[in-house]
Amino acid sequence: MSFDVDLFVIGGGSGGVRAARTAAATGATVALAEDSRLGGTCVIRGCVPKKLMVFASEFRDMAGLAREYGWSAEVGNFNWTDFRTKLDGELDRLEGVYRRLLDNSGVTIHDARARLSGPNEVTLDTGQTISAGHILIATGGRPVKPDMPNAALGMVSDDIFKLDSLPESILIVGGGYIASEFACILNGLGVKVTQFYRGAQILRGFDDEARGLVAEMMQEQGVDLKLGTDIVDMWPADQGDSPKAMGARPDDRAPDTATGPGPVIVKASNGTEQRFDRLLFATGRTPNSSDLGLDDLGIKIDRRGAIEVDEYSQTAVPSVYAIGDVTDRIQLTPVAIREGMAFTETVFKNNPTAVDHENVASAVFTQPELGSVGLSEEQAREREEIEVYSTSFRPMRTAFADKPARVLMKLVVSKASRKVLGCQIVAEAAGELIQMVGIAVKAGLTKEDFDRTVAVHPTMSEELVTMQEPTRTA
Secondary structure (H helix, E strand, O other), rough: OOOEEEEEEEOOOOHHHHHHHHHOOOOOOOEEEEEEEEEHHHHOOOHHHHHHHHHHHHHHHHHHHHOOOOOOOOOOOOOOOHHHHHHHHHHHHHHHHHHHHHHOOOOOOOOOOEEEEEEEEEEEEOOOEEEEEEEEEOOOOEEOOOOOOOHHOOOOOOHHHOOOOOOEEEEEEOOOOOHHHHHHHHHHHHEEEEEOOOOOOOOOOOOOOHHHHHHHHHHHHHOOOEOOOOOOEEEEEEOOOOHHOOOOOOOOOOOOOOOOOOOOEEEEOOOOOEEEEEEEEOOOOOOOOOOOOOOHOOEEEOOOOOOOOOOOOOOOOEEEEHHHHHHOOOOOOOHHHHHHHHHHHHHOOOOOOOOOOOOOOEOOOOOEEEEEEEEOOHHHHHHOOOOEEEEEEOOOHHHHOOOOOOOOEEEEEEEOOOOEEEEEEEEEHHHHHHHHHHHHHHHOOOOHHOOOOOOOOOOOHHHHHHHEEEEEEE
């Protein structure tokens, strides 16, 4: 049976684009549909613009640090309009790069929404129907607001990059990496930041010692972090000091659709009421799996909306595959890219390739950053007997300026095999450091391999190879 194309990719993010290009390089005919902007979440409304905002937010304290080192330095006011104009230009440039990469690879681009209309067929919202030997779903995920009255008064992370001006104050609800990163970013840009998290500590799932230090440093830098706290009620600030004053329930009032969410008054579970210029919900993301025609084909979706796939990213329908955040395996751009490459190896190179999702390094771009690879201390101790090598200290760069910043270097080691099961770093540029340590952990190196490595002095990371005695065993 002949098809219009060998492969049709739904989704123009990093994973989908990589899969389309690598498949086209094998000689396959490939088409791709994207109904928003090429580049997806990472390039357009995630990793890239967020990291540029991280860079921007770090300059505020640099003048003070420079003065401690003898420089005559002052920092002026941050101009959000100038920054956002340049940011928008950079995102346009990157989107153009993605389009050219696809064009140069011979991939046909459809700027349209695609929906599966058969096991080997997609229908675009333009009305066009295209048959394909294989279909790859790479539609990613999106931020969601909580199911509560007046949730429309809040923004999600996508909206941060579209703000016309920075608010004077903001409440961020959530304790994950997105909430914590934006709390640090906006605090660094001069916004008065309050963060609510209903749990006992932010960054659930990461090492307890590491996330505790991040939280402590965030508070030291001015983030008003309130743990064990959630929203009980909220209403538009222009409706008065109490929703009862209007004689209506909070959910009866929607924000002005012309201006979007604005100032709100929030009643917290700790009994306080406070006005905020903006409210950001960073309480979770959901896979973009709705309205793709999956149910009609018998493609399974779990209770969170993730497409169920096997180790080769194949769905219950043999001709249909899915990669990236829409499968909710590991929500990281490099993982989606690796899955896209493995898909091409499996389908178009006759080389069945499963992605190894173990020991994937990651970084949280808070201030300070948290880098993590392998098991946390808590995860490791549930599996086997371990030794923990840990040190926390004031780094030379900021200690000289009498700043309170602290660093954590931590190795979790198997007692039986001596392998380093995990590494946690809390420090400036921890993301850069953990990438290198990730190679060692992935390779299964032992604590003695680390010990045999001569330190680079003076550096923060030399502590990773100089810790001789375990801090504790478990």
